[in-house]
Amino acid sequence: MFKRKLEALKHHNPESLNMNDEKSVRILVLWLEDQKIRHYKIEDRENLRQITNPEWKLHFAKYLEDVGCPLKNAKLVEQLEWLIGYAVKLEYSDNVDKYKRITAENVKQNKSDAPKVISSNPLDKLDFESADFKNGVNKLAELLKITSHPDHLVTLQAISKVVTERLNAECLKNPSSIVPKGVPFPFRETESGFVTNDKVLAEASKILKLLFIQDLRQLQTQINECIVAVQKVTANPKTDTKLGKVGF
Amino acid sequence: MVVRSYNDELKYLEKINSYCWRIKKGFQPNMKVEGVFYVNDALEKLMLEELRNSCRPGMVGGFLPGVKQIANVAALPGIVGRSVGLPDVHSGYGFAIGNMAAFDMSDPEAVVSPGGVGFDINCGVRLLRTNLTAKDVLPIKEQLAQSLFDHIPVGVGSKGIIPMNARDLEEALEMGMDWSLREGYIWAEDKEHCEEYGRMLNADPSKVSLRAKKRGLPQLGTLGAGNHYAEIQIVDEIYDKWAASKMGIEEKGQVCVMIHSGSRGFGHQVATDALVQMEKAMKRDKIEVNDKQLACARINSAEGQDYLKGMAAAANFAWVNRSSMTFLCRQAFAKQFKMSPDDLDMHVIYDVSHNIAKIEEHMVDGKQKTLLVHRKGSTRAFPPHHPLIPVDYQLTGQPVLIGGTMGTCSYVLTGTEEGMKETFGSTCHGAGRALSRAKSRRNLDYTTVLKKLEEQGISIRVASPKLVMEEAPESYKNVTDVVNTCHAAGISKKTVKLVPIAVIKG
Numbered sequence: 119m120f121k122r123k124l125e126a127l128k129h130h131n132p133e134s135l136n137m138n139d140e141k142s143v144r145i146l147v148l149w150l151e152d153q154k155i156r157h158y159k160i161e162d163r164e165n166l167r168q169i170t171n172p173e174w175k176l177h178f179a180k181y182l183e184d185v186g187c188p189l190k191n192a193k194l195v196e197q198l199e200w201l202i203g204y205a206v207k208l209e210y211s212d213n214v215d216k217y218k219r220i221t222a223e224n225v226k227q228n229k230s231d232a233p234k235v236i237s238s239n240p241l242d243k244l245d246f247e248s249a250d251f252k253n254g255v256n257k258l259a260e261l262l263k264i265t266s267h268p269d270h271l272v273t274l275q276a277i278s279k280v281v282t283e284r285l286n287a288e289c290l291k292n293p294s295s296i297v298p299k300g301v302p303f304p305f306r307e308t309e310s311g312f313v314t315n316d317k318v319l320a321e322a323s324k325i326l327k328l329l330f331i332q333d334l335r336q337l338q339t340q341i342n343e344c345i346v347a348v349q350k351v352t353a354n355p356k357t358d359t360k361l362g363k364v365g366f
Numbered sequence: 367m368v369v370r371s372y373n374d375e376l377k378y379l380e381k382i383n384s385y386c387w388r389i390k391k392g393f394q395p396n397m398k399v400e401g402v403f404y405v406n407d408a409l410e411k412l413m414l415e416e417l418r419n420s421c422r423p424g425m426v427g428g429f430l431p432g433v434k435q436i437a438n439v440a441a442l443p444g445i446v447g448r449s450v451g452l453p454d455v456h457s458g459y460g461f462a463i464g465n466m467a468a469f470d471m472s473d474p475e476a477v478v479s480p481g482g483v484g485f486d487i488n489c490g491v492r493l494l495r496t497n498l499t500a501k502d503v504l505p506i507k508e509q510l511a512q513s514l515f516d517h518i519p520v521g522v523g524s525k526g527i528i529p530m531n532a533r534d535l536e537e538a539l540e541m542g543m544d545w546s547l548r549e550g551y552i553w554a555e556d557k558e559h560c561e562e563y564g565r566m567l568n569a570d571p572s573k574v575s576l577r578a579k580k581r582g583l584p585q586l587g588t589l590g591a592g593n594h595y596a597e598i599q600i601v602d603e604i605y606d607k608w609a610a611s612k613m614g615i616e617e618k619g620q621v622c623v624m625i626h627s628g629s630r631g632f633g634h635q636v637a638t639d640a641l642v643q644m645e646k647a648m649k650r651d652k653i654e655v656n657d658k659q660l661a662c663a664r665i666n667s668a669e670g671q672d673y674l675k676g677m678a679a680a681a682n683f684a685w686v687n688r689s690s691m692t693f694l695c696r697q698a699f700a701k702q703f704k705m706s707p708d709d710l711d712m713h714v715i716y717d718v719s720h721n722i723a724k725i726e727e728h729m730v731d732g733k734q735k736t737l738l739v740h741r742k743g744s745t746r747a748f749p750p751h752h753p754l755i756p757v758d759y760q761l762t763g764q765p766v767l768i769g770g771t772m773g774t775c776s777y778v779l780t781g782t783e784e785g786m787k788e789t790f791g792s793t794c795h796g797a798g799r800a801l802s803r804a805k806s807r808r809n810l811d812y813t814t815v816l817k818k819l820e821e822q823g824i825s826i827r828v829a830s831p832k833l834v835m836e837e838a839p840e841s842y843k844n845v846t847d848v849v850n851t852c853h854a855a856g857i858s859k860k861t862v863k864l865v866p867i868a869v870i871k872g
Binding site for chain 1 (some may be wrong): 528529547548549550551554555557558693750751756757758760761783
């Protein structure tokens with residue numbers, strides 16, 4: 119409740135107000151008086167400060183009267199709204215010059231002043247469907263020994279993968295760091311985990327499975343890296359060999 | 367209780383194939399589903415011998431034989447599929463140790479039973495790898511064993527060396543391994559290679575008695591006694607080169623560290639408290655069971671839910687416990703080799719729980735169902751492609767860590783599709799007792815046990831040597847028999863065999 123007004127007043131937790139919780143209301147009233155309205159002297163605020171006092175309501179009524187709230191017999195919500203509004207008004211009048219400039223027109227103006235992105239990327243202007251482009255992709259694929267896919271954009275994705283993974287600066291400098299070593303994996307001899315008579319389907323499923331495992335491995339490695347990063351903050355292994363007691 | 371002669375009892379048992387027996391309905395009263403157990407010839411003899419002994423007149427007291435216990439579990443309300451006995455099965459409190467039973471969550475009558483989880487909630491095994499080989503370790507194995515022994519508090523009544531107060535414990539119970547991570551005891555990758563990512567989310571410390579917390583607080587980060595241990599092991603055999611390499615095990619002679627531990631007195635107290643509550647619930651809900659040790663409550667009852675939340679807290683306790691010991695292990699190695707644990711590549715290969723109940727999705731009669739799977743002395747063994755196993759093991763299947771007995775060997779297996787169908791993705795957990803603790807104490811002498819280990823070239827540090835004979839290899843079934851049976855039955859697959867060179871025990 120009153121989130122926007124409380125935000126404008128720079129309340130530390132504008133969403134915290136709960137009208138059903140009397141304590142939360144009383145804390146807010148006290149905050150308004152302490153920080154914004156400051157109608158009483160500090161020592162005179164004592165009655166409002168006793169938020170657990172059963173007589174707090176009486177003191178609040180007195181306070182409303184003192185600050186000149188016209189809503190004597192209204193609901194608490196209405197009284198509170200008036201009080202917050204009053205605080206906003208005081209805040210405004212303290213800094214009239216600063217807030218005066220902000221009119222609806224001004225704000226609108228500011229918004230349309232937002233910088234417009236002007237594309238400087240020449241690739242944006244390319245026609246990805248032109249024969250020339252398709253041709254280029256296929257030629258590039260041939261050069262990199264990548265099988266072409268009927269959809270040239272898929273081929274392009276494959277090319278991008280090879281280039282980023284195998285042809286980056288670091289890899290070119292030190293190929294053994296990326297290119298896997300060891301014997302090729304005999305994927306045809308593995309079991310796919312289900313039975314099919316279709317040889318091509320079985321082979322395809324095995325390859326998919328291997329790719330999936332590779333993805334999983336990457337994910338698991340990222341998780342491990344994440345854990346290690348957190349460990350750097352939390353870890354504090356303690357051992358005390360003096361505590362050890364062996365046997366009976 | 368039905369009294370029958372041994373030969374009459376045998377009529378209810380049928381050998382399906384060389385590794386599997388069926389327990390027909392009627393073997394025990396009210397069986398809702400059939401039972402099944404996996405054995406090879408050697409284990410079969412032990413199993414039937416136990417049954418024959420119990421049929422002799424005048425045999426009363428003690429636990430029921432394992433087969434009978436499997437059948438009694440098959441009579442519990444809400445059970446689906448079959449009551450499964452794994453090759454290392456032996457009698458325990460209510461449920462046999464090495465028993466898996468799944469209950470249909472959508473059946474309002476279905477139950478949860480603390481006896482089906484065991485007293486050492488989330489007892490389990492963790493395996494760390496290193497980039498060291500036998501060559502690096504053998505010359506200094508005595509010092510290394512001593513260093514581990516100095517770092518890891520062991521034995522009955524041992525106390526942790528990681529300072530904890532009541533608030534830390536409360537947080538650890540809720541957060542599991544996330545607590546260890548937050549405090550910086552373990553690595554991010556450890557969490558990834560752990561069942562449930564080292565944290566059961568439904569844990570609620572407020573459902574745990576003050577007594578359990580008082581028992582648990584000083585014990586966090588301790589190994590405990592009994593069959594718990596920390597071992598330095600070397601890779602002795604690689605059966606599946608590719609799966610092993612996925613686990614970072616590349617060659618024979620590579621050094622690993624195995625930690626076998628649980629939730630200590632904390633879990634024990636949670637289970638004890640729950641049993642009392644459940645007896646009341648059984649009377650109220652009129653739940654009838656064949657054996658009063660099978661105390662249980664409906665999953666949806668207040669008692670059932672409270673137990674599951676408390677159990678989850680105890681599971682988290684066990685994970686923090688194993689994580690603390692992982693930290694201490696890494697420190698011990700780092701000091702000995704003057705290298706950081708990072709440079710020693712001391713990663714967690716996997717961490718399994720073999721005393722736990724979990725909510726899982728399984729196929730029952732062609733339909734997907736949500737089940738509460740009790741695994742007591744049984745390890746989850748999910749197949750390749752299962753969404754709940756770490757990405758690194760998606761193609762190999764979940765690693766299953768089988769701890770052997772002191773001085774024998776341990777195994778790493780992987781889960782299979784077959785196991786998923788036959789045993790709801792469950793397999794064995796270790797060797798399984800052959801002699802009771804009391805019998806081992808009577809029949810064996812601890813000095814000979816220790817001497818024998820020494821002759822095998824195993825450095826050993828024990829806090830209470832007089833209890834060592836309880837854990838002597840002679841007291842257990844042969845772990846190789848157990849693992850081979852699981853492999854042959856197809857419910858899991860052998861990957862790596864490990865042998866110990868140093869043992870730290872309670």
